[in-house]
Amino acid sequence: MPEFTVQTLMRSATVSAHDVHCRGECRHRSAEECANATQLVFPYRGLFLRHVGSTQSVADANHVLFFNAGQGYQVSHPTTGGDACLSLSISQPLLSELAPAALLQRRDVPVFHGQSLRIDERAQVLVALLRHSLRNGSIEALEAESLALTLVCRSLGPRTTHAPGATHARQRLVDRAKLLLASDLTRRWTLADIAAEVGGSPVYLTQAFQQVEGLPLYRYHLRLRLAQALDRIADCEDVAALALDLGFSSHSHFSAAFRQAYGRTPSEFRQAALTPGAAKS
The missing domain is CATH 2.60.120.280 (Regulatory protein AraC)
Structure with a gap:
């Protein structure tokens, strides 16, 4: 292949x-x-x-x-x-x-x-x-x-993007955290778990991540999980099963997080992606 x-x-x-x-x-x-x-x-x-x-x-x-x-x-x-x-x-x-x-x-x-x-x-x-x-x-x-x-x-756009900006050491620490999160997106990580794995105190990691990415580590992780939902939902008819597969505690928890992030429910997004003329910015 x-x-x-x-x-x-x-x-x-x-x-x-x-x-x-x-x-x-x-x-x-x-x-x-x-x-x-x-x-x-x-x-x-x-x-x-x-x-x-x-x-x-x-x-x-x-x-x-x-x-x-x-x-x-x-x-x-x-x-x-x-x-x-x-x-x-x-x-x-x-x-x-x-x-x-x-x-x-x-x-x-x-x-x-x-x-x-x-x-x-x-x-x-x-x-x-x-x-x-x-x-x-x-x-x-x-x-x-x-x-x-x-x-x-x-x-x-300058209002919606963020360019990395930090020392080389902080950038590499944050990169290690990103790789760790990506290795198991559905795991319910704790800050102590992540800090222990990447090498650094929870406080330092929190500060470094905020400086490099411009948002808290937990929100970064949530966005990755929700992006997986965006990828899979057009081909998924069981939203409740998808929610559990992505590590959310319930269908309602997943739907609420999805709507808060993207301004529409998972079902509304699926309809917009599949219905002719419905894909709007």
């Missing part, structure tokens, strides 16, 4: 969307690769590490990754299960227009400064709506293009 499978979901002069699945069998750094054009990559299942030179970025459902044109990178998979991502390629003139100048090294050929940004819950919903509706053929081309560009704007 190939390590990668790529399904084209949409292709136009403005934007192309691909669903990329990786088996994740490479535990150590892969051979160096290079993107021909700048791509925005939204992981929605699993996790991998992306290495650019001596820096690394944890790629999970809470982030958008920038694969810059002409920039060499490597990937590794410290956890089992592989990963899946929605990859968007935006026409260069349009991406230069959409991206805030502060994020770009240059505007003529859009190249981003950093490797990634943390995205908010609304961007996660847009990723899921776009992918599910394209896969199921429940969205027309014009609406899909508009939804994709809304996702890009949301993901790059």
